[in-house]
Amino acid sequence: MPPAVSVAATAPEPRTLDRVVVTANRIEQLQSGIGDSVTVIEPDEIRSSQRTMVADLLAATPGVVVSRNGGFGAVTSVRIRGAETDQTVVLIDGVKLNDPSSVGGGYNFGHLLANDDARIEILRGPQSTLWGSQAIGGVVNIVTSVPEGPLSGSLSAEGGARGTAALNARAEAGGERFAWRIGGNYLTTDGISSFDKRFGGSEKDGYRNVGFNVRGLLKLSAAASAELRSTWSKGRAEFDGFPPPAYGLADTGEYGYHEELVAYAGLNLTALDGRLSNRFGFAYTDTDREDFDPSNPYPKTFDATGRNERWEYQGTLLLNERWDAVFGLESETSQLETISAPSDFDPNPVPMKNDVRLDSAYAQLSTTALKTLTLTAGLRYDDHETFGDSTTGRAALAWSMTPTTLVRASYGEGFKAPTLYQLFSDYGNEALAAEKAEGWDAGIEQRLLDGTLVVSATYFSRDTNNMIDFVSCYGNADPRCVTRPFGFYDNLQKTTADGVELGLAAQLGERLRFTANYTSLDAQNATRSDANFGRALARRPKQTANASLSYAWPIGLTTTVAVQHAGRSFDDPANTIVLDDYTLVDLRATYAVTRTLEIFGRLENAFDEKYQTAAGYGSIGRGLFAGIRQAF
Secondary structure (H helix, E strand, C coil), rough: CCCCCCCCCCCCCCCCCCCCCCCCCCCCHHHHHHEEEEECCHHHHHHHHCEEHHHHHHHHCCCCEECCCCCCCCCCCEEEECCCHHHHEEEEECCEEECCCCCCCCCHHHHHHHHHEEEEEEEEECCCHHHHHCCCCCCEEEEEECCCCCEEEEEEEEEEEEHEEEEEEEEECCCEEEEEEEEEEEEEEEEEECCCCCHCCCCEEEEEEEEEEEEEEEEEEECCEEEEEEEEEEEEEEECEEEECCCCCEEEEEEEEEEEEEEEEEEEEECCCCCCCEEEEEEEEEEEEECCCCCCCCCEEEEEEEEEEEEEEEEEEECCCCCCCCCCEEEEEEEEEECCCCCCCCCHHHCCCEEEEEEEEEEEEEEEEEEEEEEEEEEEEECCCEEEEEEEEEEEEEEEECEEEEEEEEEEEEEEEHHHHCCCCCCCCCCCCCCCEEEEEEEEEEEEECCEEEEEEEEEEEEEEEEEEEEECCCCCCCHHCCCCCCEEEEEEEEEEEEEEEEEEEEEECCCCEEEEEEEEEEEEEECCCCCCECCCCCCEEEEEEEEEECCCCCCEEEEEEEECCCEEEEECCCCCEECCCEEEEEEEECCCCCEEEEEEEEECCCCCCCCCCCEEECCCCCEEEEEECCC
16 A cells, blocks of 8 residues: 655745635635735644644744743743734634633643644734634634545654653544544653753753544535544643742742643535535533642642633635635633632632633625735624623735735734633622724735745734733722722733734755744833833744755755744833843754655754743753654
């Protein structure tokens, strides 16, 4: 049986204007017809990068900044175009991953491992019209492929510095009636000290993660199919707690578990000779988090569960050759259950339980009125159980000005509903309104030298209002402090973000490939009543850049030098704690032993750069890794 997947090292193809994108308009569409800013990381790019975590893949894309509170498994935040990390929607095949039990309702990327059987789409800018609450900064969607063809799969293993070992396995097959895929992964590492060793941290904080995924598709008839898919993972991460006072950290024996289940069941129906596609689905996510401190008389120090249940319908209608529509209904219920840490004052605390419902309807119309011009416009209506209703809109255009020049422009609105914790906790405020954002971008993409050179430039701007912040009641005469003596949440803050994203991809001959991107970002506190008005938002470098140079040797060896740079930023709203700029250099190599067998290796942070993405927390130093990958 010939292999379905080849892992042979070859020169990558230059980036074109016509990659298929799903996330921008919730349907498969060529990138040349999309007016929004989208970056697609294909499976072969994930494989060649040898990255372990999805967050590290995202950090190499325009407009994205990643901060991590230590090593693998530590809390990891992803900020798109200067937005807060909890203002990003994270999806697996369209199923929302954001954690309703977290304070801001965001997603912790610290446990999301990279798999080379999926592609990652990063959609930048306010996108609530199609993706709902939290899509202010943008959307990250992990899109898995549909299993097809005879039995195939892959197995990879690697090991290296800090006692790190990783395994990844996958098998799949697809026939006329039934297709399936099953996969699993395992990662273990001794890690680094979460408390930066430059300030006294010496105890390594290890990490372990195990996960499985399964997908099945059944063709019921020529016009109907059913689908089930699920992803499960559980991570155990060690971390450091308090004090000392300088950064509030010290070497401790604390550890935590993070368990996540994602499930989806759907029915797909077509009608009108295939012009109308209908999808009825139920999506479920369950995130359980527990922290422990063995030195504490009450070892369990934190316990929270967040669940999200979503019923949805999506329709896609091809009106004629030039007009199509996407429309849908959604009903989402978010649930929170959390237990305060036991203490001598309350050894058996009562769990806090709450839920909230959000009903939505959306519609979007797209037209290629001219062969070279695609216009898109949409509206969304949301009805939230506490803050009421919200209407958001978007519009975009993609204009192929010449066969080699593409102009894009988009306007989008976003909103973020107050979280369950912000509404119902001891600091809750049920009168909170939704955070609101408006943003736009415009850019050009130019192909030169018969498409072997692609350059792009995009300007973006976003204003965000009604941002929810914590108000301390210490010395505060606000009447709400009577019932919330320690403080409460309120809609106070306004922020702005403006910047430029530049990109370049060049195929220099048959074997040499160069890519680069640069982002200039100005993200500020725009709340005039705030003492920090005009100051930079925390952990947003003004400048970031990435570059990669690869050469495919005739003997089947591919070598790569990758560089990542982040400029200076601040760790606090007052801009008093500085995070210095840093530059990381990785060296990678892949050798194709046969068409289906390859060995690979990399030297991460080759010059052992000392840096911080969060003050007081350690960062990963130099490390050598090697592995093998077999496809069948």
